[in-house]
Amino acid sequence: MNIVVLVKQVPDSGAERNLRSDDNTVDRASANNVINEMDEYAIEEALKIQEAHGGEVTVLTMGPESATEAIRKALSMGPDKAVHIVDDALRGSCAVATSKVLAAAIRQLNPDLVICGAESTDGRVQVMPHMLAERLGIAALTGARKLTIEGSTLTIERQTDEGYEVVTASTPAVVSVWDTINEPRYPSFKGIMAAKKKPVQTLSLADLGIDAAEVGFAGATSAVIEHSKRPPRSGGTKITDEGDGGVKLVEFLATEKFV
Amino acid sequence: MAEVLVVVEAAQAAGVKKVTLELLTLARELGTPAAVVLGGPGSAEAYREKLGEYGAAKIYAAESEEIDGYLVAPKATVLADLIKRVQPAAVLLASSQEGKEIAGRVAVKLDNGVLTDVVALEADGTATQVVFAGSTIVKSKVTRGLPLVTVRPNSVTPTPAPTTPTVEQVEVQVTDTDKLARVVERVAEQKGARPELTEASVVVSGGRGVGSAENFKLVEELADLLGGAVGASRAAVDSGFYPHQFQVGQTGKTVSPQLYIALGISGAIQHRAGMQTSKTIVAVNKDPEAPIFELADFGVVGDLFKVVPQAIEEIRKRK
Ligand SMILES: Cc1cc2nc3c(=O)[nH]c(=O)nc-3n(C[C@H](O)[C@H](O)[C@H](O)COP(=O)(O)OP(=O)(O)OC[C@H]3O[C@@H](n4cnc5c(N)ncnc54)[C@H](O)[C@@H]3O)c2cc1C
Ligand SMILES: Nc1ncnc2c1ncn2[C@@H]1O[C@H](COP(=O)(O)O)[C@@H](O)[C@H]1O
Numbered sequence: 066m067n068i069v070v071l072v073k074q075v076p077d078s079g080a081e082r083n084l085r086s087d088d089n090t091v092d093r094a095s096a097n098n099v100i101n102e103m104d105e106y107a108i109e110e111a112l113k114i115q116e117a118h119g120g121e122v123t124v125l126t127m128g129p130e131s132a133t134e135a136i137r138k139a140l141s142m143g144p145d146k147a148v149h150i151v152d153d154a155l156r157g158s159c160a161v162a163t164s165k166v167l168a169a170a171i172r173q174l175n176p177d178l179v180i181c182g183a184e185s186t187d188g189r190v191q192v193m194p195h196m197l198a199e200r201l202g203i204a205a206l207t208g209a210r211k212l213t214i215e216g217s218t219l220t221i222e223r224q225t226d227e228g229y230e231v232v233t234a235s236t237p238a239v240v241s242v243w244d245t246i247n248e249p250r251y252p253s254f255k256g257i258m259a260a261k262k263k264p265v266q267t268l269s270l271a272d273l274g275i276d277a278a279e280v281g282f283a284g285a286t287s288a289v290i291e292h293s294k295r296p297p298r299s300g301g302t303k304i305t306d307e308g309d310g311g312v313k314l315v316e317f318l319a320t321e322k323f324v
Numbered sequence: 325m326a327e328v329l330v331v332v333e334a335a336q337a338a339g340v341k342k343v344t345l346e347l348l349t350l351a352r353e354l355g356t357p358a359a360v361v362l363g364g365p366g367s368a369e370a371y372r373e374k375l376g377e378y379g380a381a382k383i384y385a386a387e388s389e390e391i392d393g394y395l396v397a398p399k400a401t402v403l404a405d406l407i408k409r410v411q412p413a414a415v416l417l418a419s420s421q422e423g424k425e426i427a428g429r430v431a432v433k434l435d436n437g438v439l440t441d442v443v444a445l446e447a448d449g450t451a452t453q454v455v456f457a458g459s460t461i462v463k464s465k466v467t468r469g470l471p472l473v474t475v476r477p478n479s480v481t482p483t484p485a486p487t488t489p490t491v492e493q494v495e496v497q498v499t500d501t502d503k504l505a506r507v508v509e510r511v512a513e514q515k516g517a518r519p520e521l522t523e524a525s526v527v528v529s530g531g532r533g534v535g536s537a538e539n540f541k542l543v544e545e546l547a548d549l550l551g552g553a554v555g556a557s558r559a560a561v562d563s564g565f566y567p568h569q570f571q572v573g574q575t576g577k578t579v580s581p582q583l584y585i586a587l588g589i590s591g592a593i594q595h596r597a598g599m600q601t602s603k604t605i606v607a608v609n610k611d612p613e614a615p616i617f618e619l620a621d622f623g624v625v626g627d628l629f630k631v632v633p634q635a636i637e638e639i640r641k642r643k
Contacts, residue, residue, distance in 0.1 A: 078574050079593055082456040089462075102575065160438065161431050186574055187456075190440050191421065192428030195396060199432040204504035205395065208421055210568070220508075223395075224569055226420075226520055227335060228513035232395050234505045244575055245568045286437030286468040295454065295461050298600065298619040305612070306626025311634025314606065315642070317622040321604055323526065323550060323583050324639050 066120040066214070066236070068111045069174050070144060071167065071181035071193070073101045074128050074135035078186040088282070089289035090157055091187055093131060100135045103182025105142070106242050109249040110212060111180050112143045118214065121145050123174060127155065127166055133265070140260035141252035147265045148174065154270055157282035160188070164196035166280060169273040171201060177236040178219070183208050183243045194241040204234035210245040326413035328355040330380070331362065331403065331426065332371060333418045335520075336512075340374045342523040343418040345482035347475055348378040352485060354447055355413040358382040359489070360406065362399040364392040368491055379485035388496035395505035396422060398498040400429035406494060407434065412470065414449070419474040420522075427474050436469030441578070443479040443601075445471070457574065457593050458600030477522040478580040513567070519553050521570060525582045526552030527602070529572055531595075532559035533588020533609065533628060540566050542632050543587055549639050555579065555599075557589045573598035587628045591616025608632065 076082045076096030083092040111122045124139045124147035126132050136147045150170055158166070171179055184191040198205030206212075209221035210229070220233045224243065252260070270277055278284055304313055318324045328351040333341045344359070351357035359380040361368040368385030375383055386402045403426060407415060415430070417423035419441045431438035444452040449471040453462045466472060521527065528547035530540055540554070547554045556566035558573055572579055574594035584602035589595060591607070591614055599605070600619065607620040608628045617623040624631050 078457065078597070082459070084455075084460060084462070160428070161435065164428075164432060184575075190428075191424045192431070192438065192440065195400075195425045195428045196432050198397075199400070199429045202501050205397070205425075206505055207395070207425060225510075226522075226569065228511045230395075230507050231509040231511070232505050232507050238504070243568075286431070286435070287439055287464055287466045290450065290463045290465055292460055292462045295459055297459075298605070300618050300623065301621035303612075303617055303620070303623040303625065306624055306631055309634075310608075310624040310626045310631040311636075312638050314608070314622065314624055314631060314635045315638040317606070318550075318583075318639075319642070321583070323604075324642055 066114060066118045066178055067176045068114060068120060068122045068178045068180060069125050069171055069176040070104070070107050070111045070122060071179065072104045072108065072124050072126045072135060072139045073185050074098050074126065074132040075101045075185055075187040078102070082187070084289070084292045088157065089292055093129065098131060098134065100138055101182055101185045103184060103186070103242070103244055105249040106244050106246055107180045107182050108139055108142050108144065109247045110242055113247065114178070114214060120177070123148060123176070125167065125170055125174070126150070127163060136265055137260050138252070140263045141257040142250055143256060146263055148268060149265055150268045150273070152270045154277035154281045154283070157285055158280050159285045159287050160190050160192050160196065161286045162280040162284050164193060164200060166270070166273060166275060168197050168200035169275055170268060171197065173273070179239040181239065181241050183241045194239045198239045204238040206232055206234055206238055207241040209240055209242045212240060212242070212246065325355045327358040327382070327410055329358055329360050329407065329412045329415045331360045331415070331417040331423065332375065333420060333423065334363070334367070334371060340371045341418070341520070342482060343477040345378045346477065346480040347416045347418065348375065348380055349482045350445060350475065350480045351416055352379050354445070356381050358384060358412070360384045360386065360403060362386050362391050362402060364389060372489060372491065376489045377484050377486050378482060379487055380489045381487060383489045383491045384494050385491055386494040386496050390496060390498050390503065393507055394503045395507060396425045397429065397502040397505065398496070400426050400433065401498050401502050402494065402496055404430045404433040405497070414471040414473065417474045419476045423474045427472055431472055434469055436472050437466035438472045439464055439466060440474045442473050442475050445473055445475065454601060457597035476578060476580065518547065519551070521553045521555055521577050522579055524553035526550045527555050527572070527579050527581045527583070528552050528585045528587065529555035529557065529589060530560055530566065530587045531557035531589030532563060534560060534565060537565045546585065546632055546636055549636060550583070552583070557595050586616050587632060589616055590614045591619065
């Protein structure tokens with residue numbers, strides 16, 4: 066089973082993140098850039114499938130030059146190779162355009178399975194897997210907390226607000242995973258060394274047959290008009306429990322009319 | 325006035341979700357609200373009264389086993405066809421997993437922009453989003469096509485505006501590609517009478533400090549007394565204290581209740597991401613330096629196993 070894992074580089078969600086004041090895009094220069102956390106679970110799932118069923122695992126990313134760091138990190142976990150779509154014209158791409166580009170690359174790679182994270186921590190859009198499935202005309206099994214494979218049949222458990230759904234499809238398919246699905250491995254020293262030698266192919270828009278006018282700021286279907294920092298919340302009353310903390314808490318709730 | 329389509333979300337047992345009533349309320353500001361029911365046979369009739377109560381002038385009823393039996397794709401196809409036909413002023417969906425997924429597919433089908441996790445929408449289509457763990461406010465706009473927007477629960481106060489909706493049956497025509505992901509089973513997990521996490525006006529969350537799954541009963545007890553939902557930090561979920569669907573934060577649910585009570589939660593940036601926009605925040609933590617106090621309107625430095633039982637007793641006394 067040949068698998069493409071989608072990996073996105075994002076600014077670390079544990080540190081301060083900003084949008085640029087000039088063009089409202091994510092400020093990558095001032096950020097600590099990491100692999101989107103959920104994508105590590107996608108990589109782990111792909112590697113587990115490879116261990117059980119064979120085939121090749123390819124990391125696919127669309128992002129600036131600096132995303133090579135995320136690619137090496139991804140490869141150090143074990144995938145065989147990577148494809149990096151990088152093109153200056155991609156700056157400012159919206160989700161609709163990004164899905165067009167990723168879909169074109171996936172078509173060229175022609176995998177049995179595409180695995181990605183359920184959402185990215187920068188955008189939290191959660192739309193990519195269905196956008197890709199729509200473009201590729203293949204099944205989307207999204208929000209998986211469990212994935213089982215029998216022959217060419219895929220079955221997931223999808224968490225819902227009420228419980229979960231069991232959903233099934235045949236390959237080829239896109240599967241998106243939550244962080245409940247597995248425990249990603251840490252790259253070994255050997256893995257890190259090996260990653261340096263693994264093939265990373267770069268693709269431009271021309272390689273994918275996509276016109277620059279369809280992507281980036283030029284082809285965007287939505288635009289950020291402005292952004293501002295939200296005034297930080299300030300702490301209010303803080304008391305130390307001296308045996309009546311619970312009562313004081315309820316007094317506060319009462320003044321706020323919650324009890 | 326042009327129609328504003330509101331895609332209805334409903335739960336099997338509880339009926340139309342609160343977020344849908346919020347969307348109808350918002351839609352009234354933008355045009356004439358029309359509810360779109362995408363569900364199994366008979367669903368529109370079951371929801372009609374509620375939708376009318378909140379001002380739906382019309383209900384588009386797309387009902388078929390095919391909509392219920394497959395994941396998302398059939399709904400997107402029906403909605404995209406409806407949009408093409410009625411040319412609404414805007415399309416509103418809930419910013420839930422499914423709402424975003426439907427919106428994403430429709431965006432591709434119609435080559436139309438899409439905005440997710442919107443908290444406010446103006447008549448000219450300008451949307452407000454809160455990003456990066458609640459630290460940044462963004463104003464954005466769909467620049468190609470109509471405003472196709474998913475709205476976060478609890479962004480709008482739902483207000484009734486009773487009317488009698490007309491119901492129009494919509495023919496459901498889906499392709500074979502829409503039927504690739506088949507739902508074999510829907511399993512309801514224990515939930516009881518508590519309100520849904522993202523919709524609740526009170527949320528009581530427990531963290532690692534709660535210590536065990538058994539101790540979460542204390543969190544539940546306080547939540548039930550306040551008519552609230554129960555949430556959990558990731559550390560609590562990872563430690564197996566509470567199920568994942570109740571996780572609040574960056575990689576869990578985003579909640580925006582009137583009252584958020586954090587018990588034994590340190591207040592890491594990824595947790596704040598999911599609760600920062602709550603109206604009132606209360607925290608109980610034994611560490612006076614815990615970052616959660618930086619955003620708490622009322623904080624108690626103390627042992628939650630002493631403070632919470634006392635609070636529970638005090639609320640009971642007052643009832
Ligand atoms: C990419 C990424 C995504 C993440 N997503 C999320 C997310 O969605 N949601 C989330 O919550 N976290 C998330 N995290 C994890 C986050 O960074 C924190 O690790 C987590 O929120 C900590 O949970 P906690 O506050 O319960 O535990 P801790 O940080 O361990 O805090 C426990 C607190 O309980 C207090 N305490 C202990 N005993 C008592 C007692 N008896 N009485 C009173 N107080 C007591 C302690 O003083 C302490 O402050 C994410 C992390 C990453 C890297
Ligand atoms: N530029 C990108 N390159 C590679 N993968 C991406 C990109 N954008 C999104 N993805 C994948 O799609 C998933 C969902 O992203 P999103 O829809 O942005 O929340 C992510 O977890 C990634 O696996």
